[in-house]
Amino acid sequence: MASMMSFSNQSLVRRLKLQQLAVFERVLSCGSLLAASRELHMTQPAITKIIQELEEHFGQILLVRSRRGVQPTDFGLMLRNHCRTLMADLRYLADDLNSWSAGVSGQVVVGTLLAASAQLLPGAVRRLREMAPNVVVQVRVGVNDKMFPELARGELDVVVGLIPLHEKNPDYEHVPLYAETLCAVVGRQHPLAASRTISVAQLESWDWILPTSESEASHSVDHFFETLKMRKPTRIVESVSIMTNLGLLVDSDMIAIMPYKVAAKFVHLGLLSVLPVGQDIPFGYVGYTLANGRTASPATQRLLLSLHDVASQISS
Structure with missing residues (x-):
């Protein structure tokens, strides 16, 4: 089916429908x-017809169909990348339209890590x-390499x-909000929880919870030790899940490395104790990252203002 074809903006506008790209x-x-x-x-035949129409266009x-489903060809991969960008832009358009018509609405999809969660x-x-009570916030947890x-x-x-300290990609705009340090924490039931002084030998005898090796925090953890x-x-568990880490700390005698301002939250709730070691070791800057060249939706802009307000309270 491959052939030499010439395309222009106008020819694509005439040939393609948004639904076709969304279905693909x-x-x-x-x-x-x-x-x-x-x-x-x-129906499956309706979807098959749409794919065939795109292939003809x-x-x-x-x-390519197989027993395990479908896989894109090289051309399909290229088209998928453009479709994803187009679908994202349509979502931003929907947010703007909703904000215009309803005042304060829309959706924000946020990726987050342990340091901010x-x-x-x-x-x-x-x-x-x-x-903006009508804004829907969707939170996804992961590591920078994925998010x-x-x-x-x-x-x-x-x-x-x-x-990220070592990330220089011009596609992203990094906005630091406040400096963070590291600390070692345990559950309140831990034998070391009430200790005023702790030796390295004591620390070495316990199992630890550390960030995953591919996370940005792993560099700071190496510096900590x-x-x-x-x-x-x-003897470690690698995890960037705050709920998993809390569950392990509360129900076992493990030690975890955690950002100090995050740990302070759970100390205040009576769940954790901070050990008297390494509390002034730098962790880095906590903040947010945007995609360069993309205008934030009104709902996202309101969230960014909220991040700045809360960060000023945390750092004061």
Whole structure:
């Protein structure tokens, strides 16, 4: 089916329909025509017809079918990337239209990490709810290596967490809000919880909870142990899930490394104790990241204002 075809903006406007591109993107996201038909509430033959129409428009095969579903061809991969960008722009348009017609509404999709998930982001979401109660906030947890590409594709509006020190990609705009340090924490029941002084030998005898090796925080964790002149533990659980870490700390005698301002929240709630070691070791700057060249929706702009307000309280 491949052929030499010439395209222009006008020819694409005449040939293509938004629904066709939306269906194609959903088929690839779902991995099969059947799954996409269920999600879109369309018949499978109707979806097959739309894919065939797109292939005729472009003169290219878009999908390869197998027992495990469908896979995009090289041309299909290229088209999928443009479809994702287009779908993200349509979502921003919908947010603007909703905000224009209803005053304060829309949706914000936020990626977050441990450093912001306990205090900064919850505080900002509460403040946003006061200003714009009709805004829907969707929070996704992950690491920068996963979330930054999603931000670039428009699947996330903003990433809130530790600002990467070694990331110089011009596609992203990093906005630091406050400096953070590291600390070692345990559950209140831990034998070391009430200790005023602790030796390295005592620390080495326990299991630890550390950030995953691919997370931005791993560099600071290495510095933490170097500063204490302590070998990095080998009996570890790697996790950036705040709920998993809290569950392990409360129900076991493990030690975790945690951003100090995050730990302070759970100390105040009576769940954790901060050990008297390494509390002044730098962790980095907590803030948010946007995709360069993309205008934030009105709902996202309100969330960013809330982040700044809450950060000023945390750092004061």
